[in-house]
């Protein structure tokens with residue numbers, strides 16, 4: 001009889017022990033699943049806040065008045081039940097901070113009385129000057145204060161041909177076919193501020209006229225692009241190196257100080273010379289950025305938080 005009692009007691013304590021273990025295991029499993037959900041939601045919120053600050057910062061360059069609106073719409077579009085969305089804009093330092101929160105429901109931790117958790121994310125983006133870029137066209141422009149929307153002569157203007165230079169530059173080699181390819185497609189290599197690049201001698205008028213006309217004709221966007229409203233990748237948008245001087249004799253090296261973006265308006269040919277005309281615009285693009293170089297209106301956006 002005594003033996004049976006012991007057995008019974010053992011079975012009873014086994015059940016209690018098993019129940020405790022099961023509760024602990026379930027508890028851990030529950031927490032693991034909830035942790036997973038929280039981590040996923042946190043990742044989504046962080047990504048959306050980053051995307052919002054990057055998009056908002058683009059407007060700081062183009063359309064400051066819309067900065068806040070654009071950033072907010074990014075978050076509301078991507079995340080449901082988001083709350084406390086705060087967008088603070090610092091136009092003078094061209095910075096933007098976006099923060100938001102979300103309450104995430106727990107699935108299993110509810111068993112332990114914890115129904116939800118609050119998560120939050122902050123992102124800060126800054127507009128900086130582009131320091132190096134790919135796709136520059138083989139025309140240089142002398143450093144100056146550029147005015148948005150103003151027409152500039154992008155070839156011939158600099159040296160006026162008197163020194164044998166017509167503002168053309170040799171990127172990745174010299175000669176007409178390389179020049180033509182660079183003008184049509186942009187130089188495939190990277191140019192960085194402080195690089196020295198050789199001038200391309202001669203006025204290369206014929207190649208310039210046909211290539212620029214081809215670029216002008218390649219804009220098939222409807223409505224047709226203008227300098228105020230354009231497709232970001234339109235063939236009429238070109239990036240030029242801003243250089244220290246174009247008043248050099250023959251093939252000389254000139255120094256890159258930054259980059260300026262122009263919207264092509266036309267090309268004229270008179271007396272064997274070609275003048276390329278474009279309006280100065282501000283533009284955001286991919287590339288290495290810097291806060292210590294001069295501002296020539298071509299920017300990159302960097303997340304700093």
Ligand SMILES: [Zn+2]
Nearest residue numbers: 219221225234
């Ligand atoms: Zn276009």
